[in-house]
Amino acid sequence: xxxxxxxxxxxxxxxxxxxxxxxxxxxxxxxxxxxxxxxxxxxxxxxxxxxxxxxxxxxxxxxxxxxxxxxxxxxxxxxxxxxxxxxxxxxxxxxxxxxxxxxxxxxxxxxxxxxxxxxxxxxxxxxxxxxxxxxxxxxxxxxxxxxxxxxxxxxxxxxxxxxxxxxxxxxxxxxxxxxxxxxxxxxxxxxxxxxxx
Numbered sequence: 799x800x801x802x803x804x805x806x807x808x809x810x811x812x813x814x815x816x817x818x819x820x821x822x823x824x825x826x827x828x829x830x831x832x833x834x835x836x837x838x839x840x841x842x843x844x845x846x847x848x849x850x851x852x853x854x855x856x857x858x859x860x861x862x863x864x865x866x867x868x869x870x871x872x873x874x875x876x877x878x879x880x881x882x883x884x885x886x887x888x889x890x891x892x893x894x895x896x897x898x899x900x901x902x903x904x905x906x907x908x909x910x911x912x913x914x915x916x917x918x919x920x921x922x923x924x925x926x927x928x929x930x931x932x933x934x935x936x937x938x939x940x941x942x943x944x945x946x947x948x949x950x951x952x953x954x955x956x957x958x959x960x961x962x963x964x965x966x967x968x969x970x971x972x973x974x975x976x977x978x979x980x981x982x983x984x985x986x987x988x989x990x991x992x993x994x995x
Contacts, residue, residue, distance in 0.1 A: 803896045805871065806904035807949060810836055816866045816893075817841070818884075819875025820850055826947035827873045827898040828853065833951040838873070839865045843884075858884060867891055873898055876968045899942070899968050902949035911960045913942075920944075924963040931959050942968070 807830060815838040817827050824840070828851060831838045838853070841862035845855040856862035863884055866872050871894045878885065885895055903911070914924045921944050928940040941948050942962035 803894055804904060805894065805896050805901055807901045808905060810834060810871060813870040814868065816869035816872040818866060818872050819878050820855055821875055821877060823898055823947050824875045825850065826950040829951050830898065830949050841866050867893065869893055871896060876965065898947055898949050910958065911962065913962045913964045915964045920963045924961050928961040
């Protein structure tokens, strides 16, 4: 299943929202929801904590999938494969599946966003690119895998350019909205997540 959502963060108002996966990006999604007055449910396949910032985390097998099925929109963490049976079930039941980075990209000025992806060398290339932009006297944000998610409310929106390191898990979540992309290399990696058919 490939997501083709055009929702932005601003479009979540008034919708029932779930967060599926509570890693680093899931925590940024929680903060971004709260900053917009949204109280999401949080579900994780194998939660390592029972509560995150005062919000209960429910395991998928302990009623979490039912919680997500009751949502209008589910913000998927990058590590959850598009081929997940749970995502397929959500999709078949009309739940819109999005990613935090994909929603941010919908509202971003893509002429000022540079995403760096590939199998190896993403962090080095991202850091060098941000250094070159800053050397030109421009205010540049460096984030994504190498730092905080650009949609985290703790990140200032006032930058000339955004350099975002993205893994393959995140880049497939862009759907219909693509940034400028620099690819460092391609190789066989994460085929268990992407499948090879």
